[in-house]
Amino acid sequence: MRYADLHQRSLTDPEGFWMEQAQAIDWDKPPSKALFDANAPLYEWFADGMVNMCWNALDRHVEGGRGDQVAVIHDSPITGTKTSLTYAAMRERVARLAGALKARGVEKGDRVIIYMPMIPEALMAMLACTRLGAIHSVVFGGFAANELAVRIDDAQPKCVIAASCGLEPGRVIHYKPLLDGAIETARHKPEFCVIFQREQETAALIDGRDLDWSAFQDGVAPADCVPVEGNHPAYILYTSGTTGQPKGVIRPTGGYMVALQWTMKNIYNVDPGDVFWTASDVGWVVGHSYICYAPLITGNTTIVFEGKPVGTPDAGTFWRVISEHRVKSFFTAPTAFRAVKREDPKGEFVRKYDLSCLKTVYLAGERADPDTILWAQDQLNVPVIDHWWQTESGWPMAANPVGCEMLPVKLGSPAVAMPGYDVHVLDEGGHPVGPGTLGAIAVKLPLPPGTLPNLWNAEARFRKSYLDQFPGYYATGDAGYLDEDGYVYIMARTDDVINVAGHRLSTGGMEEVLASHPDVAECAVIGVADDLKGQLPLGFLCLNKGTTRDSADIVRECVTLVRDRIGPVAAFKLAVVVDRLPKTRSGKILRGTMVSIADGKEFRMPATIDDPAILDEIAAGLKTLGYPQG
Numbered sequence: 001m002r003y004a005d006l007h008q009r010s011l012t013d014p015e016g017f018w019m020e021q022a023q024a025i026d027w028d029k030p031p032s033k034a035l036f037d038a039n040a041p042l043y044e045w046f047a048d049g050m051v052n053m054c055w056n057a058l059d060r061h062v063e064g065g066r067g068d069q070v071a072v073i074h075d076s077p078i079t080g081t082k083t084s085l086t087y088a089a090m091r092e093r094v095a096r097l098a099g100a101l102k103a104r105g106v107e108k109g110d111r112v113i114i115y116m117p118m119i120p121e122a123l124m125a126m127l128a129c130t131r132l133g134a135i136h137s138v139v140f141g142g143f144a145a146n147e148l149a150v151r152i153d154d155a156q157p158k159c160v161i162a163a164s165c166g167l168e169p170g171r172v173i174h175y176k177p178l179l180d181g182a183i184e185t186a187r188h189k190p191e192f193c194v195i196f197q198r199e200q201e202t203a204a205l206i207d208g209r210d211l212d213w214s215a216f217q218d219g220v221a222p223a224d225c226v227p228v229e230g231n232h233p234a235y236i237l238y239t240s241g242t243t244g245q246p247k248g249v250i251r252p253t254g255g256y257m258v259a260l261q262w263t264m265k266n267i268y269n270v271d272p273g274d275v276f277w278t279a280s281d282v283g284w285v286v287g288h289s290y291i292c293y294a295p296l297i298t299g300n301t302t303i304v305f306e307g308k309p310v311g312t313p314d315a316g317t318f319w320r321v322i323s324e325h326r327v328k329s330f331f332t333a334p335t336a337f338r339a340v341k342r343e344d345p346k347g348e349f350v351r352k353y354d355l356s357c358l359k360t361v362y363l364a365g366e367r368a369d370p371d372t373i374l375w376a377q378d379q380l381n382v383p384v385i386d387h388w389w390q391t392e393s394g395w396p397m398a399a400n401p402v403g404c405e406m407l408p409v410k411l412g413s414p415a416v417a418m419p420g421y422d423v424h425v426l427d428e429g430g431h432p433v434g435p436g437t438l439g440a441i442a443v444k445l446p447l448p449p450g451t452l453p454n455l456w457n458a459e460a461r462f463r464k465s466y467l468d469q470f471p472g473y474y475a476t477g478d479a480g481y482l483d484e485d486g487y488v489y490i491m492a493r494t495d496d497v498i499n500v501a502g503h504r505l506s507t508g509g510m511e512e513v514l515a516s517h518p519d520v521a522e523c524a525v526i527g528v529a530d531d532l533k534g535q536l537p538l539g540f541l542c543l544n545k546g547t548t549r550d551s552a553d554i555v556r557e558c559v560t561l562v563r564d565r566i567g568p569v570a571a572f573k574l575a576v577v578v579d580r581l582p583k584t585r586s587g588k589i590l591r592g593t594m595v596s597i598a599d600g601k602e603f604r605m606p607a608t609i610d611d612p613a614i615l616d617e618i619a620a621g622l623k624t625l626g627y628p629q630g
């Protein structure tokens, strides 16, 4: 079916469309219908079906004759190792781990926090949870102990599964002390922790609380898959919101599987048996959906890559992995390509490898700048597809449906709305605007299957963040426009979220940390444009009256504070002390104007500014940091 007909049908006949897609999933009890709207505007999909995601990702492939196919390849240029696990081996390992968790009392509905780097055991831990109907919440390794503690308090896990360490180029990330610190800080105490001891570091275990990954599985009976309702949460994934308190996005089991399996053929153009590689991290939504669940549900071989685009050991790593493992579709973030392009602009590394297996490349996580797309297309000689999605959606909201119908690529646009997404651009009053006009991007409710039905323990926040602004719509938090052909253009966020190297961060969260410094009276954090990472956070600090300490010391302490509280992933390294912040007469900080000054862009003097002279002070402060650049 052509894209236009398919999209139209998904909107006019969602029941028929999604019930058909649901047939690709093995249900213990098939759902009687697709959409459950009794609690509108809160919607659920496939709520009365019974299903297990681990069964669909592993067991059914083993039962169906795919047991000897490689399910997971671990390629770690950081440790210099490559290993692989078949579907049969994965099922055996996951069933045993689930059995050990079950023996310790983990059951359907219990939460389990997973704090692991890019190793196959991270996928095993996720799948063992879904096998039992336990709800996992993976925490990215680049967050500090405090962020882990916040998530422990919100999710209230029965147990935490962690690795002894993660590995960044040139340094070991000591996960265990971070975990111990987080549990000490958190009000909620998990009953036990399971620690996977990596060769690179053996962590000290706390008697009575910590269990060794291998030892605790000794002699246990493997666990069977526990069928759960279609709307049962498979996982909670925390993402940045407008405060330091992250939002716990709930992922419903049934709709997620149905949507993911649709995307694998229709967007990523892979069939069972094909090798699919997403270079991201299991700590992010892209890792949940396209390193773990979607490729396994489809019967692909997925790659768990522990490395960086450059420096592990060189800018040819991506091409080596693609060529060695015969990757058909490859997915990464634009920032990763910018890093490679910077080191190897002429693509000399590209030509060292046979990339004939590679058919399509996909980019997401941040705006894909046309230069990067063109560079990648020239070097790789395959279509480079930008697509747009969010932690909340769990799968692409807009893409080029390559496996269904390859539409013309328009640079700067992640193409068109995917099935079930009725994308509109609204003005401040919530009225749809015409093609080419900038506005808030909103999706008419209901959102399609797999998307968030709610926030964990925070329905009021869910309604306020996403539903209240434009009744009848889901507010994406992105601003942009649609063109005459329905192509979406994502231009900016409407909230305080910034995107640093494909990582979603809240400037509000950073401001909360800076404001806790004893010498800081007031502060603002903005995202400035950066050639490599897309955006970088930059802080303005107003000090308490009478502070006599050296500003450089305070800036240094603030940088350390953000790293210690939020984590290295915040990449907060730039801050400047200023006397005052520019504000409107009603006291709102003019962050947008500061961004324009930092980026060297033209801007209109805000009519409501209380004192325009402050902008000169801001410009002078930015100059000391080298902004605007160039």
Ligand code: COA
Pocket: 140, 141, 142, 143, 166, 168, 173, 279, 280, 281, 284, 286, 308, 309, 310, 332, 333, 335, 336, 339, 364, 365, 500, 501, 502, 503, 532, 533, 567, 568, 569, 570, 571
């Ligand atoms: N555990 C611990 N620390 C981590 C980490 C992890 N999993 N991931 C990143 N960090 C640290 C980095 O070591 C770095 O520390 P530093 O300040 O001491 O140098 C810091 O967090 C910032 O990391 P990052 O912004 O990623 O910068 P980088 O210089 O390490 O790498 C890129 C830059 C572009 C190569 C890298 O960001 C990248 O590959 N990005 C792709 C992102 C991606 O896949 N996103 C998913 C969306 S699809």
Ligand code: AMP
Pocket: 239, 285, 363, 364, 365, 366, 367, 368, 386, 387, 388, 389, 390, 391, 392, 414, 476, 477, 478, 490, 492, 493, 499, 502, 503, 504
């Ligand atoms: P995350 O929840 O981390 O996936 O981040 C989601 C946000 O990243 C979106 O709301 C956008 O602001 C941004 N984003 C993701 N993909 C794209 C894209 N292809 N183009 C522009 N922005 C994107």
